[in-house]
Amino acid sequence: MPKTGTALLTLLLTVACSTTTAVPASSAVATATIKAITPTADTQVASTAVIEADIEYTIENFDPRSEYYLAPLFASNKGPGITFNEFERITDGWKLSQPSGTVHVRYPIAREWRSPSLVKPVVVNFKIMVRTGPHATKVIGETEPVQYRPLA
Numbered sequence: 001m002p003k004t005g006t007a008l009l010t011l012l013l014t015v016a017c018s019t020t021t022a023v024p025a026s027s028a029v030a031t032a033t034i035k036a037i038t039p040t041a042d043t044q045v046a047s048t049a050v051i052e053a054d055i056e057y058t059i060e061n062f063d064p065r066s067e068y069y070l071a072p073l074f075a076s077n078k079g080p081g082i083t084f085n086e087f088e089r090i091t092d093g094w095k096l097s098q099p100s101g102t103v104h105v106r107y108p109i110a111r112e113w114r115s116p117s118l119v120k121p122v123v124v125n126f127k128i129m130v131r132t133g134p135h136a137t138k139v140i141g142e143t144e145p146v147q148y149r150p151l152a
């Protein structure tokens with residue numbers, strides 16, 4: 001092989017083998033606390049209810065290269081520990097760009113209310129997630145659940 005061809009092949013192999021490495025799996029762990037919420041826990045709600053909450057959070061091992069989100073999740077009748085919301089994508093949630101802070105959430109529950117998966121009494125909590133792939137997240141922290149009675 002001519003000298004130019006060998007140099008080009010060596011360069012191509014070097015570039016191909018030195019691609020950027022994947023971001024390591026997140027070791028982040030979060031805590032979250034509901035500082036204020038309306039309607040208050042154990043009150044009656046209807047499909048028109050709008051939850052407003054101040055969520056205080058801290059993310060340990062915060063990595064600014066990662067994407068963190070806060071989202072309300074509702075208990076599902078599909079089984080214990082199964083939750084859902086009606087977001088189209090995780091980016092519909094509140095993006096957390098700092099290792100700690102307080103987020104004000106205003107969330108109408110009408111779409112979840114219409115879902116046949118919604119457990120009643122309604123149980124909601126707020127989860128902090130880190131994006132682990134194009135369509136994947138990992139829960140790294142959550143608030144205590146809040147329960148609401150459906151309006152009869």
